[in-house]
Amino acid sequence: MKYKVALICVVMWTALFSQQVIAEEWSPALPKTITLLHETKLYASPNENSFSGASLTPQDVQTAGAEADWYNPFFGIQKWVKIHTSWLGDQWVHIDLPEIGWLTPRDEFLDVSGDMPLYNKPEYGYTGATLTSQIVHTKGIFYRPMQSPTWLLDTWLGDKWFTPSGAMVIEGVSKVSPDVRVNLQGKASLFQAPSNQPYIPYATTIEPQILSAIAKQGDFYKVVTSDGKSGWVSNRFEQPADTETINIDILLKEKTSIYAYPNLQSYLDPVTPQTVHAKAKVNDIWGNTWFQIQTWRGDAWILHNEDTELNPNKIPNTNGYIDVFPKTISGDKTVWGRLYVVNLPQYEGYGGFSFTLQMIDKQGNVLASAETSVNGVRPNDDIPFTAVLDRFDESFTNYTFRLSDVKFIRSY
Known part of the structure; x- marks a missing residue:
C-alpha cells in the first residue's frame, strides 16, 4: 500500500x-x-x-x-x-x-443535426432538457481559447447554452414559410449540408418529387423527403428535365472533365482524349452546351462548346483563379451573376477577395466598371455576386466583361 x-x-x-x-x-x-x-x-x-x-x-x-x-x-x-x-x-x-471568452451577438437560425443538451451556463448547469435535430434561433456565439464555441439559444426555457458534441451545426440559415415547395423535376443529390463544395459523388440520390422546405441557405433548401430522409437540395444538383435527346459521337481532342450534373461544381473525373457517345444535351442559363455521355462512373456530363470556351464569357486567364458569369444589366446599372472559383493562391487561406468588374468592347476598351467583393470563398465555390457599374449607356453594345485588380484576403 x-x-x-x-x-x-x-x-x-x-x-x-x-x-x-x-x-x-x-x-x-x-x-x-x-x-x-x-x-x-x-x-x-x-x-x-x-x-x-x-x-x-x-x-x-x-x-x-x-x-x-x-x-x-x-x-x-x-x-x-x-x-x-x-x-x-x-x-x-x-x-x-x-x-473565459467573448460573446459575438447573432440574430440568426442554426440547423442542428443531433442532440442539443441545454445548459444554464456554458457547458455546465444542465437543465435536464435536450432538443433533437431542428432549426433553432441563436442570440450569439461564445468563443473561447482552446475550447469549442458555444451558442446562446432562444428556447421555451429562456436563454440557454448549447455546446456541440457529436452534432453538426450549420450557421446562417433562414426559416421559410410553410407553403414553400421545392420542385425537383429530375433525380437530385441530397446533401448533409448546403455547401457549394466539395461535391460528394456518394451523396444520397432522390427521385423527382415536390418537397416542403424547412429552411434555406443560398439556393439550397432543407427538406424532408417522402420516405423521411432529411437533407439539403439545390436545383443546381438536379438532373435537368428539359434535355434534348441526341445520338452523336464527339471527338475529345484533349483531357476533358466529366461532371455529375451540368454545372462546374459537380466534377467527377477527367477522361483521356477519345471519341465519346452523347445521348442528350442541354444549355445552361449562361449559354454553355452540355452533353450527357456514358462513363465508368455512370451517366455524366461534359462541357463542349463549339469554341471550347465558357459562355457568355470566360475571364481571360490573367488571374488564373476565377471564372465570372455576368448575366443581366438592369436599369440601375446593376450586374448580377455567379463567380466560379477555380482555385486560390497558395497559402491565402479561405478568405475572400475584392475585384473590379470591367465592361469592355471588342477592342478591349473599358466602357464601365464596378468595384465589389465576396467573402468566405474557397476553391470550387460557385457563388452569386452583384455589382453596380459607374455608368451605363444604351450605346454600349457587343460588350463583354473581365476582371481586374483581384486582391485576395487572408483568413488568418
Whole structure:
C-alpha cells in the first residue's frame, strides 16, 4: 500500500511539474476582451478575501492579465483574470474557465443535426432538457481559447447554452414559410449540408418529387423527403428535365472533365482524349452546351462548346483563379451573376477577395466598371455576386466583361 501511495505521489508531482514547465514554455494568448455573462464580483487582488465591495453587470471588459495557468483545467475550475475598470483601476474577477471568452451577438437560425443538451451556463448547469435535430434561433456565439464555441439559444426555457458534441451545426440559415415547395423535376443529390463544395459523388440520390422546405441557405433548401430522409437540395444538383435527346459521337481532342450534373461544381473525373457517345444535351442559363455521355462512373456530363470556351464569357486567364458569369444589366446599372472559383493562391487561406468588374468592347476598351467583393470563398465555390457599374449607356453594345485588380484576403 505504501508503495502505491508513493507511486501515486510521484506521478502527481511529475504531472504538476510537467504542467508548470508547459505553462512556462507556452500558453495561449489571453483574449484582449472577455464578456462577463452574469453579475461578477471585483477583487483588489487574486484572493477571495480582497473583495472590493463592487460588482459588474454582464458586459464586455478589457483584460490586463491572468493567473499563470488560467487556461489549464487541471488547476481548478475558477480562474483569476485581471481586468480594466474606469473607476477602480485594474481589478480581478474569479470566473469559471468555460466563461473565459467573448460573446459575438447573432440574430440568426442554426440547423442542428443531433442532440442539443441545454445548459444554464456554458457547458455546465444542465437543465435536464435536450432538443433533437431542428432549426433553432441563436442570440450569439461564445468563443473561447482552446475550447469549442458555444451558442446562446432562444428556447421555451429562456436563454440557454448549447455546446456541440457529436452534432453538426450549420450557421446562417433562414426559416421559410410553410407553403414553400421545392420542385425537383429530375433525380437530385441530397446533401448533409448546403455547401457549394466539395461535391460528394456518394451523396444520397432522390427521385423527382415536390418537397416542403424547412429552411434555406443560398439556393439550397432543407427538406424532408417522402420516405423521411432529411437533407439539403439545390436545383443546381438536379438532373435537368428539359434535355434534348441526341445520338452523336464527339471527338475529345484533349483531357476533358466529366461532371455529375451540368454545372462546374459537380466534377467527377477527367477522361483521356477519345471519341465519346452523347445521348442528350442541354444549355445552361449562361449559354454553355452540355452533353450527357456514358462513363465508368455512370451517366455524366461534359462541357463542349463549339469554341471550347465558357459562355457568355470566360475571364481571360490573367488571374488564373476565377471564372465570372455576368448575366443581366438592369436599369440601375446593376450586374448580377455567379463567380466560379477555380482555385486560390497558395497559402491565402479561405478568405475572400475584392475585384473590379470591367465592361469592355471588342477592342478591349473599358466602357464601365464596378468595384465589389465576396467573402468566405474557397476553391470550387460557385457563388452569386452583384455589382453596380459607374455608368451605363444604351450605346454600349457587343460588350463583354473581365476582371481586374483581384486582391485576395487572408483568413488568418
